[in-house]
Amino acid sequence: MADLILKDVAKAYGDVKVLSNIDLDIKQGELIVFVGPSGCGKSTLLRMIAGLESITAGTLSIDGRVMNEVPAAQRGIAMVFQSYALYPHMTVRDNMAFALKIAKKSKAEIAAAVEKAARVLQLTPYLDRLPKALSGGQRQRVAIGRAIVRDPKVYLFDEPLSNLDAALRVATRLEIAQLKEQMPDSTMVYVTHDQVEAMTLASRIVVLAGGGISQVGTPLELYEKPENEFVAQFIGSPAMNLLPGEIVATGAETVVKLAGGSQVRAAIPTREADMGRAVKLGVRPEDLQPTEAADHIFEGRVEIVEALGEVTLLYFERQGEAAPMIAKLPGIHADLRRRQVRLAADPKKVHLFANGRSLLYR
Amino acid sequence: MLQQLVTAGLTIVVGIAAAFGYFYGSNWLLDILFPAGAAGDRATRNIRRAAAIRPWLFLGPALLALALYLVYPVAESIWLSFHGPAGRQFVGLKNYIWFIGDANIHSALINNFLWLLVVPAASTFLGLVTAALTDRIGWGNIAKSLIFMPMAISFVGATVIWKFVYDYRAANQDQIGLLNALVTWLGGPPEAWITLPFWNNFFLMVILVWIQTGFAMVILSAALRGIPEETIEAAVLDGANGLQIFFKIMVPQIWGTIAVVWTTITITVLKVFDIVYAMTNGQWDTDVLANQMYTWMFEGGGDFGRGATIALVIMILVIPIMIWNIRNAKAEMEGR
Numbered sequence: 001m002a003d004l005i006l007k008d009v010a011k012a013y014g015d016v017k018v019l020s021n022i023d024l025d026i027k028q029g030e031l032i033v034f035v036g037p038s039g040c041g042k043s044t045l046l047r048m049i050a051g052l053e054s055i056t057a058g059t060l061s062i063d064g065r066v067m068n069e070v071p072a073a074q075r076g077i078a079m080v081f082q083s084y085a086l087y088p089h090m091t092v093r094d095n096m097a098f099a100l101k102i103a104k105k106s107k108a109e110i111a112a113a114v115e116k117a118a119r120v121l122q123l124t125p126y127l128d129r130l131p132k133a134l135s136g137g138q139r140q141r142v143a144i145g146r147a148i149v150r151d152p153k154v155y156l157f158d159e160p161l162s163n164l165d166a167a168l169r170v171a172t173r174l175e176i177a178q179l180k181e182q183m184p185d186s187t188m189v190y191v192t193h194d195q196v197e198a199m200t201l202a203s204r205i206v207v208l209a210g211g212g213i214s215q216v217g218t219p220l221e222l223y224e225k226p227e228n229e230f231v232a233q234f235i236g237s238p239a240m241n242l243l244p245g246e247i248v249a250t251g252a253e254t255v256v257k258l259a260g261g262s263q264v265r266a267a268i269p270t271r272e273a274d275m276g277r278a279v280k281l282g283v284r285p286e287d288l289q290p291t292e293a294a295d296h297i298f299e300g301r302v303e304i305v306e307a308l309g310e311v312t313l314l315y316f317e318r319q320g321e322a323a324p325m326i327a328k329l330p331g332i333h334a335d336l337r338r339r340q341v342r343l344a345a346d347p348k349k350v351h352l353f354a355n356g357r358s359l360l361y362r
Numbered sequence: 363m364l365q366q367l368v369t370a371g372l373t374i375v376v377g378i379a380a381a382f383g384y385f386y387g388s389n390w391l392l393d394i395l396f397p398a399g400a401a402g403d404r405a406t407r408n409i410r411r412a413a414a415i416r417p418w419l420f421l422g423p424a425l426l427a428l429a430l431y432l433v434y435p436v437a438e439s440i441w442l443s444f445h446g447p448a449g450r451q452f453v454g455l456k457n458y459i460w461f462i463g464d465a466n467i468h469s470a471l472i473n474n475f476l477w478l479l480v481v482p483a484a485s486t487f488l489g490l491v492t493a494a495l496t497d498r499i500g501w502g503n504i505a506k507s508l509i510f511m512p513m514a515i516s517f518v519g520a521t522v523i524w525k526f527v528y529d530y531r532a533a534n535q536d537q538i539g540l541l542n543a544l545v546t547w548l549g550g551p552p553e554a555w556i557t558l559p560f561w562n563n564f565f566l567m568v569i570l571v572w573i574q575t576g577f578a579m580v581i582l583s584a585a586l587r588g589i590p591e592e593t594i595e596a597a598v599l600d601g602a603n604g605l606q607i608f609f610k611i612m613v614p615q616i617w618g619t620i621a622v623v624w625t626t627i628t629i630t631v632l633k634v635f636d637i638v639y640a641m642t643n644g645q646w647d648t649d650v651l652a653n654q655m656y657t658w659m660f661e662g663g664g665d666f667g668r669g670a671t672i673a674l675v676i677m678i679l680v681i682p683i684m685i686w687n688i689r690n691a692k693a694e695m696e697g698r
């Protein structure tokens with residue numbers, strides 16, 4: 001049960017710099033999720049916290065104690081691997097008991113801890129089975145059980161659900177959420193590719209990109225007030241639309257003239273000096289609505305319609321841009337294909353970026 | 363010498379050509395006999411028939427060779443074991459009764475038992491240890507090649523090498539044997555190592571262990587590399603130390619391979635003959651069954667009946683280990 005502080009942490013393999021300037025202050029009881037594109041160093045950072053990977057520079061402390069040189073086993077952490085990493089030759093019971101046996105705990109104590117974890121994870125009927133006789137979801141629960149039994153200060157999860165199929169992933173995600181609820185004091189760090197996992201589980205999300213931290217914040221902060229274009233496009237699916245333009249009016253509200261000629265109001269304050277500045281206007285597909293009014297952000301012909309039932313995705317081609325303009329409308333609109341549609345958004349839902357950074361943060 | 367090389371080369375070329383010719387020719391014949399281009403129903407029937415015959419046709423030469431060199435000798439050995447020295451006169455169970463009662467056979471059996479106990483265990487254990495150690499160091503591959511090298515030496519060759527290790531000269535002469543040189547350098551008296559009763563067996567076993575450790579190491583090293591890295595990392599996080607990880611996490615995961623290596627060496631041990639023959643020829647109580655078999659079969663005029671009886675006993679001893687071995691190997695291939 002602990003605070004976990006990373007100060008100016010860096011990692012390099014020889015000359016290859018993987019991570020640098022990682023500053024992170026994780027409070028006891030938080031569930032921190034690392035997201036980021038593949039290869040950005042999420043696993044590496046997690047493994048550095050675990051002690052499986054050395055820390056090239058900076059300090060890692062847990063509960064105020066610097067852990068850089070402390071062996072993995074003594075850091076008070078437990079890790080759940082993507083591949084489960086169960087000991088294939090041991091029964092579920094022995095898998096969960098292994099760490100306690102190594103720690104020379106009494107038989108009664110071990111049995112009690114294992115029984116309790118098995119009850120929490122509904123593994124009691126499988127205690128005497130070998131891992132190979134379990135389903136993927138059950139194996140993952142054993143892996144989690146192995147962590148729980150040790151009662152660690154910090155739990156580390158490296159993409160624990162990515163080997164499961166979609167339905168099971170949802171179920172196990174809920175289980176992890178419940179588990180976290182039952183252990184409000186334990187700190188968890190969770191790596192995932194899955195946005196939904198990140199948004200639903202996290203107390204705070206850390207977006208890693210380009211060898212550093214792009215933004216840290218609660219899921220809704222990241223969604224509503226992304227600090228930069230990368231986070232804006234990374235969080236949310238489909239990604240936020242970005243349209244180039246120029247500031248033509250400043251003040252409590254800003255007006256941007258887009259390349260297409262239309263003028264768009266954004267509820268973002270700007271200074272007089274910003275007049276004429278080249279910006280990118282960001283708007284999420286789900287914030288766009290069809291409109292008949294003259295005020296609009298985009299007008300074009302619908303090229304592709306993806307009707308998903310609860311929502312419909314409209315794809316528009318844009319001049320001079322590879323990425324299509326995407327709008328997400330509630331309900332079914334299969335009839336819009338090849339139709340000319342005009343789109344507008346609430347000024348409060350519009351984002352502005354200059355040089356890749358949001359104008360909200362400066 | 364040159365002529366021999368030429369003959370050998372020619373044999374290889376002719377042999378491969380003949381094999382090619384056989385497979386190509388038999389397939390061609392099959393196509394003629396059952397043309398797939400025939401009309402309608404006949405075509406499918408022909409194809410089905412040809413498909414049924416083809417495997418037997420292709421397996422034919424191998425089956426024939428197996429029958430000739432495996433089945434026939436076994437049958438002949440069984441037959442011989444019930445006959446007298448010259449293999450003519452039927453003697454019933456006499457050879458087997460002799461086998462059960464003979465003192466030399468008893469001593470050979472005891473020695474064989476010792477070999478079985480020591481050599482597979484020692485080779486597998488040393489192989490495992492060297493595999494684990496060489497996997498971790500930079501020059502591990504060089505060490506591995508060195509340890510594997512004896513595998514490339516014939517048993518007789520290896521024995522000759524070790525003869526020089528155990529060589530004994532009278533105390534007033536220079537010792538050319540490595541072991542005696544060492545002992546005298548340390549101030550001890552030289553020993554005729556291979557005549558020391560009981561212990562000499564172990565000196566012979568060392569040779570086979572020396573050879574087989576390389577084999578065990580190579581197979582077990584591959585198995586160790588196949589262990590998922592995460593299970594080891596999980597054990598590290600669980601607080602296990604190096605030894606605990608090795609014995610509680612790694613070794614149990616490669617049990618199947620260890621069993622295969624162990625039994626394979628066990629079978630080799632049961633057949634071991636060359637080492638004993640070349641080093642002591644069974645003198646000083648070092649005899650083993652395979653050497654006894656050779657001695658009875660071919661030396662002093664030969665007794666085909668007794669020789670065949672010993673051969674059969676060895677075969678019967680090997681069979682169960684062989685079956686177990688194949689089972690393990692299969693299980694190993696199917697991924698446990």
Ligand SMILES: Nc1ncnc2c1ncn2[C@@H]1O[C@H](COP(=O)(O)OP(=O)(O)OP(=O)(O)O)[C@@H](O)[C@H]1O
Nearest residue numbers: 013016018036037038039040041042043044045193
């Ligand atoms: N031993 C190594 N030597 C050199 N570079 C390495 C080594 N291990 C990892 N890397 C590099 O470090 C970077 C980060 O790897 P890491 O596994 O942490 O990515 P990740 O964010 O977990 O990706 P994914 O989402 O695909 O799991 C990668 O670019 C990888 O190539």
Ligand SMILES: [Mg+2]
Nearest residue numbers: 042043044158
């Ligand atoms: Mg990863």
